Amino acid sequence: MKFKKFLIYFLTVYFMALTNLWGDEGKDLFIKNCANCHKSGGSAPVINPADKAGEIWKKYFSRGRHPDNEKMMSSIGEENSKKILNYLMNNAADSEHPEAAIIPK
Ligand code: HEC
Numbered sequence: 001m002k003f004k005k006f007l008i009y010f011l012t013v014y015f016m017a018l019t020n021l022w023g024d025e026g027k028d029l030f031i032k033n034c035a036n037c038h039k040s041g042g043s044a045p046v047i048n049p050a051d052k053a054g055e056i057w058k059k060y061f062s063r064g065r066h067p068d069n070e071k072m073m074s075s076i077g078e079e080n081s082k083k084i085l086n087y088l089m090n091n092a093a094d095s096e097h098p099e100a101a102i103i104p105k
Helices: 002-033 054-062 069-076 078-090
Strands: none
Touching: 002 078, 054 078, 069 078
16 A cells, blocks of 8 residues: 555656656757847747737747748758647647746847
8 A cells, every 4th residue: 555655656757757747848848949030139029928829839839930931840840840839839838837927038
């Protein structure tokens, strides 16, 4: 019985650490790949995950709405752009953890 409790505890902590890790990787990629233009005083306006709802981010990516999208996405890579989208959706306006100031205005 004790072992079962420990196992549940261990798995919960492990899972939380794991999802947090993915979240942070997407965040780092977002800052590295997007904020070099989208920053205060940069060549494009400041953007943050909480600027849009999750579905809007999804469509923005899947429809290739970004100016010069192909060039940008091929330099970021499919795997990393998925991680960035995941991060944006997990922290979008309608998410449980909206992030409005990762890139300061
Ligand atoms: C090479 C510079 C550059 C990079 C890198 C870049 N962007 Fe942009 N982005 C722009 C420009 C320029 C615009 C057009 C701004 C305008 O319309 O005034 C834009 C527009 C946008 C818009 C629409 C503006 C809005 O408020 O809805 C979004 C969303 C966006 N970018 C997201 C991203 C994301 C996410 C990334 C990283 C994956 C990224 N951008 C990387 C330059 C960049």
